[in-house]
Amino acid sequence: MKKKFLSSSLSILILVIIGMTIAVGVPAYFWTKTHVTKERVQNRSKLYPVILVPGSSATENRFDGLISKLNTGNKKQSLLKITVKTNNQLRISGRIFPRDTRPFIVIAFENNHDGYQNIQRQAKWMSVAMTYLTKKYQFNHFSGIGHSNGGLIYTLYLEKYMDQNQLLLDRLMTIGTPYNFSETNMNQRTNILKELIAGKEKLPRNLTVYSIDGTTNYTTDGIVPSTSVSTGKYIFQNQVAQYTKITVTGKDSQHSDLPQNREIIQLINENILQTGNGATSNITQNATPQ
Amino acid sequence: MMTNRMITYLYKLQHKQQRWPWFRSCYFGLKRVSPLLLIGILIQCLTLSFFQPHGFFYEIYHLDKIQWVSEANGITHLLSCVFFDVALLLLCVLVAWYRGYLFNKKEAVPGAVVALILLFFINFHVRRTLGDGAGQVNLSGNIPFIEMLVIGLIGAYFYHITKKYLHLKSVWSFSAATIVLGSLIKGVERLLSMNFFSSLSAPVFAGISSLLNDDQHQILGIILREIGRNLFVWLGFISPDQILVAHTDNDLTRANLSAALIKDNLEGLPHPLNIYSLSDSFAVLGGYGQILALLLLFLLFSRYRTHRINAWKNLFPVFLNVNIGFLAEVPLFFNIVLIIPFIFVPVISILLGALAIKIGLISPSVYQVPLNTPTVLNAFMGTNGHWNSLIFTLTILLISMLMYYPFFKALEMPAFSLTKTREEQR
Incomplete structure (x- = not known):
């Protein structure tokens, strides 16, 4: 008798569950997916800068040539330059136009010397500049370009200082970045590489990384060994959403010429500035200084 | 074995509890009003989930596109309030009636009447507005069950005690005594600036x-x-x-x-x-x-x-x-x-x-x-x-x-x- 009750109730309940799954579960699932996507889009700030960090010995003007080449035709993206002094104070020049949603921001350092200790300090100074920028301009996502040691500073900043709950770096392009300093043997890991590999789990999961390697011969761009750039895979591969290494040869593929290299400018245009949400082409073209 | 022992112990406890007359009266009232409550709740579910903006079914079925939904929202809300009001009112009366019945069959109805007077007295609010009337009884489905149960029990016990020990007999004397009790409860509430239950x-x-x-x-x-x-x-x-x-x-x-x-x-x-x-x-x-x-x-x-x-x-x-x-x-x-x-x-x-x-x-x-x-x-x-x-x-x-x-x-x-x-x- 008891079994009869149970089986009849159970079979009705199973029917109810199947009915509910179709009538409630499926629409609820699709509603959630649509709603969250909509919320994500709404949550993104309109301002979506490209933040550039130069390498050692370079100043805030390091990317002037690159930016003027990117700002061709109708495109005119604003440029803000920040130099972080050794006492954490900021020297600022340039401005962001009111309607420009995709400005360039260069973060340089008064102490721009090479070396492990200096790069550590520069990563900390970068966080000082970023705190100022996010507070002043109220943005929560950005793209990044780092030239030479600028790529090391960027990676250190991501691992040690960036609060991923507040800020999103979606794309990072490192150009001629010596992840293993001047070491040519990939098995000989320098301190910086060891540190970056140790902290790689703190890198944003959704980040897309492009590592550009310039070579004038088969092994180096004149300063940075090709093998040192390649060691970036030990940091990014299987850690971020996508890691791509690109080798550029031919004209302007020497280390200091890389930011002006035609191929690299095209890569920046295609992979950093074209974000897929139409922000770049539609909005920045109309931006004018006010 | 352990589970069986626990079940038996719990059963004994429940058995003991079910002997308490006040407990039986409360359960009598709750059981009787539960169909009314269920109707009110089903209507409330319609309001909350289907007709109210941001409600569950309203969102997943995109009901915002249907015009009459917002109008239905007001109507169903009002209906659910009515059902809740009636259920609460009945609960109070039924508890008093059954407790009075357990004392003596003759005490059932007067006990319920006393509880009803108390209920209205306690929930009677004076709101002085220029164009509006001076008083209103507030029973909008947001009164806790405990208040209804307690008022019902107080009504029955009050009638029983006054009849037994004060030997009150006429309707007027009971009415006056109930009003005095209501005033006392209301006075204490006012003094402490609080509602006992809410x-x-x-x-x-x-x-x-x-x-x-x-x-x-x-x-x-x-x-x-x-x-x-x-x-x-x-x-x-x-x-x-x-x-x-x-x-x-x-x-x-x-x-x-x-x-x-x-x-x-x-x-x-x-x-x-x-x-x-x-x-x-x-x-x-x-x-x-x-x-x-x-x-x-x-x-x-x-x-x-x-x-x-x-x-x-x-x-x-x-x-x-x-x-x-x-x-x-x-x-x-x-x-x-x-x-x-x-x-x-x-x-x-x-x-x-x-x-x-x-x-x-x-x-x-x-x-x-x-x-x-x-x-x-x-x-x-x-x-x-x-x-x-x-x-x-x-x-x-x-x-x-x-x-x-x-x-x-x-x-x-x-x-x-x-x-x-x-x-x-x-």
């Missing part, structure tokens, strides 16, 4: 809720709040129109949401353990006290047809977290057998949820869900459709059913023995 739970909740913003003691705060709230519900400090609202406006929840929207994933959130990811996702399946587990037990294992039918009738509202009808139907209030699972099953569910989040088995709920979303789907929808969250919620439901089972067996026992005795007498 204001009692508020300070306790305010104290516990302040713990919720402290990230260090988050789980402790959530558990204390859950215990406190369920204890108050068990004592009847809950009104028919009271509904569960997910804590999506909590500071910690908002910080999590903001982080998740920026990162596009649910890893490394600043506050993974909070009231939304624990209590709202795993401790209120089917409303207060994880009551969906008990309802499913009745539905699947009860040997009485009426119990199973009642469970089926309440399935839809309980699925939408509105379980007041089922609580009155069981009844849960003052039920000595059910107090243990009603308080501790949600606590254990919270702890299991916290453990699963901590070890990375599931992600914490972060994203906002529509109003009145069935809590079975809360974790699933709050994690943007993570299937492991849904499976974990169903596992929690199953565990809750297992924990409720011995108590459910004890609940079934008295009815069974009663039927058996009747059969033997035949």
Whole structure:
């Protein structure tokens, strides 16, 4: 008798569950997916800068040539330059136009010397500049370009200082970045590489990384060994959403010429500035200084 | 063996409790008004889920495109209030009537009348507005059950005592005595600037809720709040129109949401353990006290047809977290057998949820869900459709059913023995 009750109730309940799954579960699932996507889009700030960090010995003007080449035709993206002094104070020049949603921001350092200790300090100074920028301009996502040691500073900043709950770096392009300093043997890991590999789990999961390697011969761009750039895979591969290494040869593929290299400018245009949400082409073209 | 012993002990306790006349009177009233309550609750479910903007079905079926929905919202809300009012009024009268009946058949009706006068007197508010009338009786479905039960009992006891010891006989003398009693209660309320029943739970909740913003003691705060709230519900400090609202406006929840929207994933959130990811996702399946587990037990294992039918009738509202009808139907209030699972099953569910989040088995709920979303789907929808969250919620439901089972067996026992005795007498 008891079994009869149970089986009849159970079979009705199973029917109810199947009915509910179709009538409630499926629409609820699709509603959630649509709603969250909509919320994500709404949550993104309109301002979506490209933040550039130069390498050692370079100043805030390091990317002037690159930016003027990117700002061709109708495109005119604003440029803000920040130099972080050794006492954490900021020297600022340039401005962001009111309607420009995709400005360039260069973060340089008064102490721009090479070396492990200096790069550590520069990563900390970068966080000082970023705190100022996010507070002043109220943005929560950005793209990044780092030239030479600028790529090391960027990676250190991501691992040690960036609060991923507040800020999103979606794309990072490192150009001629010596992840293993001047070491040519990939098995000989320098301190910086060891540190970056140790902290790689703190890198944003959704980040897309492009590592550009310039070579004038088969092994180096004149300063940075090709093998040192390649060691970036030990940091990014299987850690971020996508890691791509690109080798550029031919004209302007020497280390200091890389930011002006035609191929690299095209890569920046295609992979950093074209974000897929139409922000770049539609909005920045109309931006004018006010 | 151990379970059997526990069931027998609980049965004895319940048996003892059922001898108390005041307890029997309360259950008599609750059982009688539960069909009315159920109608009110079904209408309320329609209002909350289908017709109210941001309601669950309103959102998932995109009902905003239908014009008459907003008009229906007002009408159904009004209707549910009417049903709740009538149910509350009847509850008070029936409790007094039955308690009076247990004293003496002749005391049933006068006791109910005294309770009715008291009820109106206590809930009569004077609102001085320029164009409006001077007084109104406030009975809008938001009066807690405990108030109705207590007023009903006071009415019956008051009539019995005054008749027995003061030897009052005429209608006028009883009316005057009732008005004096009402004035006394009202005077004390005014003196203390509080309503005995509505204001009692508020300070306790305010104290516990302040713990919720402290990230260090988050789980402790959530558990204390859950215990406190369920204890108050068990004592009847809950009104028919009271509904569960997910804590999506909590500071910690908002910080999590903001982080998740920026990162596009649910890893490394600043506050993974909070009231939304624990209590709202795993401790209120089917409303207060994880009551969906008990309802499913009745539905699947009860040997009485009426119990199973009642469970089926309440399935839809309980699925939408509105379980007041089922609580009155069981009844849960003052039920000595059910107090243990009603308080501790949600606590254990919270702890299991916290453990699963901590070890990375599931992600914490972060994203906002529509109003009145069935809590079975809360974790699933709050994690943007993570299937492991849904499976974990169903596992929690199953565990809750297992924990409720011995108590459910004890609940079934008295009815069974009663039927058996009747059969033997035949």
